[in-house]
Amino acid sequence: MSEEVPRPAERAKRLPRAVRERQILDAAVSVFSRYGYHSASMDEISEVAGVSKPMIYTYLGSKEDLFGACIRREATRLLEAVQDGIKPDLPPDMQLWHGLRAFYRFVAEYRESWTVLHRQAMTVGGAFAAEITDMRTRAIELVAALVVSAGTRKGLGEQAEFSGAGLSAALVGAAESLADWALDHPDVSDGVLASWLMNLVWLGFNDLVEGEIWKPSESDD
Amino acid sequence: MSEEVPRPAERAKRLPRAVRERQILDAAVSVFSRYGYHSASMDEISEVAGVSKPMIYTYLGSKEDLFGACIRREATRLLEAVQDGIKPDLPPDMQLWHGLRAFYRFVAEYRESWTVLHRQAMTVGGAFAAEITDMRTRAIELVAALVVSAGTRKGLGEQAEFSGAGLSAALVGAAESLADWALDHPDVSDGVLASWLMNLVWLGFNDLVEGEIWKPSESDD
DNA sequence: GCGTAAGGCTACCCGCCAGTAGGTAGGCGG
C-alpha cells in the first residue's frame, strides 16, 4: 500500500564544526531539561540534533562532558543576562530590582536553560552539583552584600550581617520558586514578579532595620 | 596470614514481614537520599537493609514501587509533623509561625526524609513528580489561605487574592531554601529560622496591606 | 580534476543492573 521508501537514513549536510557543536548543545539542553541527566539517552540527543552518535563523542566527549558543557554554557548565559540588567551605580534596592527583572526575563525566554540549571544539575553527583552550588552561593552572597549594605547604611550593625546569610538564602529560594511558578503563568510579566519579591522582602527588611520586629504573641519556648 | 573465614553470607534472622518492610524502607530512604533515584542500586539498598534483593521485590515490588513507598511514607510523616505543630484557633500569623517551626524541626530531625522529598523526588519522571508537585501545591494553597485571610481581615480585597498565589509560592520556596541552608548550619534553631521568615514575609505583607508599596524610583518601562 | 582531510555514518561491543527462577532453612501447628 505505502510507497514509503524506507528512507535509508538520509545523511546530514556537511557543516562546520562550530555550528554542529551549537546544534548538539541545543539538542542536549532540550533533552536533558525534559528527562534529566540519567534518563536522557545519547541516542535521543543525537536524534534531536539530527546527527549520529559518534559525532557527539568526537566533538563534545562523554555524556558527562556533554552535560558539563551544557551547564557551563547556560550558566554563563544566565549570569550575563543578569549582569547586563544591573546598573551598578544605583542604590541597593534598585540594583536588586533590575537584577530580578533580568532574571525573570531570562527564565521566560530560555525556560529549558533554567530547568537544566535549576532542576537537573543537582541530580548528577559530585562535580556539577558542586559547580552549581557554587554559582548559587555566589548569587546568595551577592544578594547578601546588597542587603547588608542597605542595612549598615541605615545604621544596623552586625546583627544584620549575621542573619543576612540566612535571609539571602531565603530570598534566592523565593526568587527561584517564583520562577518555577511563573513558568506556569506566562501572562505575569517580569516586572510584576520582581515587584512582588521586592514588596515582600524589601519592605520586610526595611521594617526590620527600623526596629519593627515580628514576634510570637504568646510566650512560647 | 588472615584466618578470615570467607564468612559464607550469614543468613538474616527470621523477622515478621512488617518489621522487614520498615527496615527496607529505612535503607531505601537513606540510599535514595544519598544517590538519587537513578544512581541508587537495588543491590546497595538490599545490602544496607541487611537483606537480599528478592526480599525487596517480594515485599515492596519494583524499584519504582519502592521509591513510591518511600515518598509516601516520608510525605505523610512531614505532613503529620506540621499538622501536629499547628494550633488551628490562633490568628493566621501565629499559625504560620507554628507551622514553620514544626517544619524546621522535622527537617533537622529527618534530614534524609527531607532530601528525598525535596531533591530526589522530582528526578523520577511522571507520576511521582506529579505527586510531589501536588503536595507542594497544597502547601502553597494552605499558606495562601492564611495570607489571604489575613489580607481580607485587614480590609484588602481581590488584589491580595490575586497576588497571593505568587507570594505564597515565593514564601514556600523561601522556606524550602532556608531549610537547605539550615542543613549546613545545625546550630541555628527552628525558632530562629521561623522568625527570620516571619520577619521577612509577614512584615512585608503587612506593609502591603497597609498600602505601603515599594516601587522603582526612576520611571522605567 | 584529484588528493586529502574533515565531516559523517553503520554496526557493533560490553558492563551494569533491574528483575527472576528455583532452591534452602527454621519455627509453629499438630
Added chain:
DNA sequence: CCGCCTACCTACTGGCGGGTAGCCTTACGC
C-alpha cells in the same frame, strides 16, 4: 517429631544504553 508455610537465599538473565572501530563521502585547495 513431622510436615509445611513463610522467610530467606544464591545465582542467573536480558536488555538498555554508553562508548567505539572502522568505513564512506563531500568540499576545498591547488
